[in-house]
Amino acid sequence: MNYYEASLIMHEKYKGKMETASKVKVENRDDLSTAYTPGVAEPCRKIKANPEDVYRYTNKGNTVAVVSDGSAVLGLGNIGAAAAIPVMDGKALLFKEFAGVDAIPICLDTQDPTEIVRIVQTLAPTFGGINLEDISAPRCFEIEEKLQALLDIPVFHDDQHGTAVVVAAALISCSRLTDIPLNELPVLINGAGAAGTAIAKMLLSIGVNDILVCDKSGILSGDDETLNPAMRKLGSETNIQNNKGSLADGIVGRKVFIGVSGPGVLTPELIGMMAKDPIIFAMANPEPEIMPDEAKAAGAAIVATGRSDYPNQINNVLVFPGLFKGALQVRAKRITEKMKVAAAYALADLIPQDQRGAENIIPGAFHPGVADAVANAVSKAWLDRMGD
Amino acid sequence: MNYYEASLIMHEKYKGKMETASKVKVENRDDLSTAYTPGVAEPCRKIKANPEDVYRYTNKGNTVAVVSDGSAVLGLGNIGAAAAIPVMDGKALLFKEFAGVDAIPICLDTQDPTEIVRIVQTLAPTFGGINLEDISAPRCFEIEEKLQALLDIPVFHDDQHGTAVVVAAALISCSRLTDIPLNELPVLINGAGAAGTAIAKMLLSIGVNDILVCDKSGILSGDDETLNPAMRKLGSETNIQNNKGSLADGIVGRKVFIGVSGPGVLTPELIGMMAKDPIIFAMANPEPEIMPDEAKAAGAAIVATGRSDYPNQINNVLVFPGLFKGALQVRAKRITEKMKVAAAYALADLIPQDQRGAENIIPGAFHPGVADAVANAVSKAWLDRMGD
Numbered sequence A, B: 001m002n003y004y005e006a007s008l009i010m011h012e013k014y015k016g017k018m019e020t021a022s023k024v025k026v027e028n029r030d031d032l033s034t035a036y037t038p039g040v041a042e043p044c045r046k047i048k049a050n051p052e053d054v055y056r057y058t059n060k061g062n063t064v065a066v067v068s069d070g071s072a073v074l075g076l077g078n079i080g081a082a083a084a085i086p087v088m089d090g091k092a093l094l095f096k097e098f099a100g101v102d103a104i105p106i107c108l109d110t111q112d113p114t115e116i117v118r119i120v121q122t123l124a125p126t127f128g129g130i131n132l133e134d135i136s137a138p139r140c141f142e143i144e145e146k147l148q149a150l151l152d153i154p155v156f157h158d159d160q161h162g163t164a165v166v167v168a169a170a171l172i173s174c175s176r177l178t179d180i181p182l183n184e185l186p187v188l189i190n191g192a193g194a195a196g197t198a199i200a201k202m203l204l205s206i207g208v209n210d211i212l213v214c215d216k217s218g219i220l221s222g223d224d225e226t227l228n229p230a231m232r233k234l235g236s237e238t239n240i241q242n243n244k245g246s247l248a249d250g251i252v253g254r255k256v257f258i259g260v261s262g263p264g265v266l267t268p269e270l271i272g273m274m275a276k277d278p279i280i281f282a283m284a285n286p287e288p289e290i291m292p293d294e295a296k297a298a299g300a301a302i303v304a305t306g307r308s309d310y311p312n313q314i315n316n317v318l319v320f321p322g323l324f325k326g327a328l329q330v331r332a333k334r335i336t337e338k339m340k341v342a343a344a345y346a347l348a349d350l351i352p353q354d355q356r357g358a359e360n361i362i363p364g365a366f367h368p369g370v371a372d373a374v375a376n377a378v379s380k381a382w383l384d385r386m387g388d
Helices: A003-014 A029-035 A041-049 A051-057 A080-099 A113-126 A139-150 A158-178 A194-205 A229-237 A268-272 A292-297 A320-329 A337-349 A370-383 B003-014 B029-035 B041-049 B051-057 B080-099 B113-126 B139-150 B158-178 B194-205 B229-237 B268-272 B292-297 B320-329 B337-349 B370-383
Strands: A018-022 A063-068 A102-107 A129-132 A155-157 A187-190 A211-215 A256-259 A279-282 A302-305 B018-022 B063-068 B102-107 B129-132 B155-157 B187-190 B211-215 B256-259 B279-282 B302-305
Touching: A003 B029, A003 B041, A003 B051, A018 A080, A018 B080, A018 B102, A029 B003, A041 A051, A041 B003, A041 B080, A051 B003, A051 B080, A063 A080, A063 A113, A080 A102, A080 A320, A080 A370, A080 B018, A080 B041, A080 B051, A080 B113, A102 B018, A102 B113, A113 A139, A113 B080, A113 B102, A113 B113, A129 A139, A129 A158, A129 A320, A139 A155, A139 A158, A139 A194, A155 A158, A155 A320, A158 A194, A158 A256, A158 A279, A158 A302, A158 A320, A158 A337, A187 A194, A194 A211, A194 A229, A194 A337, A211 A229, A268 A292, A279 A292, A292 A302, A320 A337, A320 A370, A337 A370, B018 B080, B041 B051, B063 B080, B063 B113, B080 B102, B080 B320, B080 B370, B113 B139, B129 B139, B129 B158, B129 B320, B139 B155, B139 B158, B139 B194, B155 B158, B155 B320, B158 B194, B158 B256, B158 B279, B158 B302, B158 B320, B158 B337, B187 B194, B194 B211, B194 B229, B194 B337, B211 B229, B268 B292, B279 B292, B292 B302, B320 B337, B320 B370, B337 B370
Parallel strands: A063 A102, A063 A129, A129 A155, A187 A211, A187 A256, A256 A279, A279 A302, B063 B102, B063 B129, B129 B155, B187 B211, B187 B256, B256 B279, B279 B302
Antiparallel strands: A018 B018
């Protein structure tokens, strides 16, 4: 039985994967009068008198909204709110299982960015953080930015930043393994959507300074009038020599290929044009840009994918549970760049030097202590912030 | 220690009363690949292909949103979204404990009716029902009506209809106990807010046909230009003789007083002006319109209140868990009048004739089988509907 069949059976048997659970018992009149009326009036009054008390008397401080409009779900595309529920429910499951965070799936039946921002803003009182999920680019940039400006709780688009943090962790590990400093690793990112954009920014944050981003139209550059504003901005922040051309032009001499594009995009011929012993992160899901065996046969020294059936899985589940846990612990008002960098280094640090190798650059999802390592790094980075 | 203190300690200790819980385990890569990617793509695809499959592969069919804008919370008034969380969290607790229904508190940081309607409409994909809660009148009427017209899942404002169903059940029981048919019970309802309005409509549905509704301004009548449209409509649907005057004028000769107003409104003198052996439902919370001992001393034959420390507690918890459970079981698209009437009779029927008495007209919250009795009656009423 494959995972698709098994998943269907699981979802039908259990009706999804999450439910609610009571933390207190209601077995008699006293219980009822304490948990509900009249007793419940007292925490209400306290919160009314002192809004910060919402963290003291409710679960806000451990609750995250997993918000999607269903516009870019997995590799399935724009399938809408209802069809996106199993993914958001799955995210809620991973939040709980990996970090003990209570997450609520919120699948919105609208794809208007302004409306999504306003709705999430009005929903915010019960939540300690907002995890945006599977919202298509470039709408996701605007939604995240506007929401974070309006709210004093963290807003985090996982498809962008979660992916970017794991990629950064894996590249830090590769840098350590190969003894090549991050600023001497020329990188090509193929795919300029939500993930590709965030990866580029994150790599700049950790000191990678030679990045090209390619899309179907070729290498992004800041002066290409045919690109949308987000892509042009991305072209100008990377591609400092203002290169032009196709993926085949851009890949020449690159040490690192990071694919967030589609199956089969990376050929052995293209790998042959890269620098010696190239590093390939082929993360298209479920079919990567090139299969690991083929990449290795073409000369790749290190290969990572998004798949659980090969070594070096680039998996967001390494990041978001611990990142939110850490942010919630210290009531961070947002996720800063330093918190993401701290999370990336915390992940890379989980691989001891003597165990680091071409097939072990990043911990697996079930590596012990991942969420706590990330949470501790993230909360420390928030507490240590200096006007960031 | 009183309930206020106990409640504060409980809320601080547990950080609210509800959490999320996983229905499946995630202990290894296979689990992850089944519950999440790549397997989860399959239920998504199924729902996309057949929207009804959302009930098959997700928890929608057992999930209720408890939606409030914090505008009329308990007796606390307009305390806003954040301060309302403990009540909505408590409601979620009662849904789970009494009926196994998963309920999610949604406290909205807006009090604009049009915006609330639109927001709840966009949230609807993940929910099988909408329980509106603690929204002030007359806004609550418009919000409920518009939402129900837009959605094909039940929308139910509990402060209105939950209260009305329990009151109807208690009055049915009184009619049985006193052997006076419902259409021979002259009723005065004091309070024309959300609850009073719904009680009046519900009593008309069960055959009570002589009703006056009083507000602070006196007896409501259909031709009183000083009233808002909702109240004028209520005045015209009741008060068929177009009486005018104060509460003291209206109460003369009434057999039943139903108070959803404030403490101390009903005096022994007013009770003395009612019909012989009057029936008093004094439901203001936590201080009733008159205390039971005082009402009895003034001649009341039967007294009910909203309090758990006196007999005959008129408590919504008898209704909403079972009502939603029943509606969800048969995927009712709305809550019909017949479903509410069925729920009221199911509650009244739980008191066997030989146990019925002036201090036992309505089951207690922990009476065995309440939620299932209500659920069965409600689901049967939906399945038996004839164009209702």
